[in-house]
Amino acid sequence: MSRRALPIQDRLVIPAAEIFESASRSSGPGGQHVNKTNTRITLRWNVLESSVLSAEQRTRIRSRLKNRLTQIGSLVVHAGRHRSQARNRELARERLAELVRDALATPRKRVPTKPGRGVRERTLAVKRRRSEVKRSRRRVRSDD
Numbered sequence: 001m002s003r004r005a006l007p008i009q010d011r012l013v014i015p016a017a018e019i020f021e022s023a024s025r026s027s028g029p030g031g032q033h034v035n036k037t038n039t040r041i042t043l044r045w046n047v048l049e050s051s052v053l054s055a056e057q058r059t060r061i062r063s064r065l066k067n068r069l070t071q072i073g074s075l076v077v078h079a080g081r082h083r084s085q086a087r088n089r090e091l092a093r094e095r096l097a098e099l100v101r102d103a104l105a106t107p108r109k110r111v112p113t114k115p116g117r118g119v120r121e122r123t124l125a126v127k128r129r130r131s132e133v134k135r136s137r138r139r140v141r142s143d144d
Contacts, residue, residue, distance in 0.1 A: 006093055008100050014052060019096075020044040021089070026080035033083060040080030041088040043096050048073030057104055064103040075099065 006014040026040035047053070047061050047069060062069065069075055077099065079092035115123075 006097055008097050009104065012052060012057075012100075012104070014045060014050070014096075014100075018045055018050055018052070021092075023085060026088070037085070039083060039085045039088055040078060041085065041092045043077045043092045044074045045096060046072065046074045061100065061103045065099065068099070 003016060005016050006019060008014060020043070022042045022044075023038035024040045024042065025035070025038055047058060047065075050058070053061070061075075062073070065075060075096065077092050077096045079088040079095060081091060082088050
């Protein structure tokens with residue numbers, strides 16, 4: 001298990017008891033060291049059983065991270081980039097926090113706008129110029 005709570009936002013902190021940590025052999029840098037030590041860190045946090053999430057937050061995380069959740073609702077993060085288990089632990093904690101933070105972010109509502117008067121006038125001027133160019137390329141009619 002992880003040793004300390006993981007702060008996500010101002011009012012959201014995942015308790016240490018809800019984060020399960022395991023170590024395994026890493027495929028990253030380290031030469032022979034990689035074959036002997038368990039430096040890769042895997043963090044698991046069960047979103048569905050978490051006591052710190054509201055129903056709305058749980059729904060938002062489930063919908064946004066549905067491809068990353070296991071069948072039982074656990075969010076799994078791996079880190080094995082560094083030779084040190086401690087550095088990989090910090091990297092995994094940062095990734096977990098970032099994933100949850102991004103999933104909980106509420107998208108800003110788009111305010112529809114109209115093009116300004118200057119833009120409309122420039123567009124019409126370009127159309128008039130183009131029309132004049134095409135008109136000048138037509139055959140001259142001699143109906144006299």
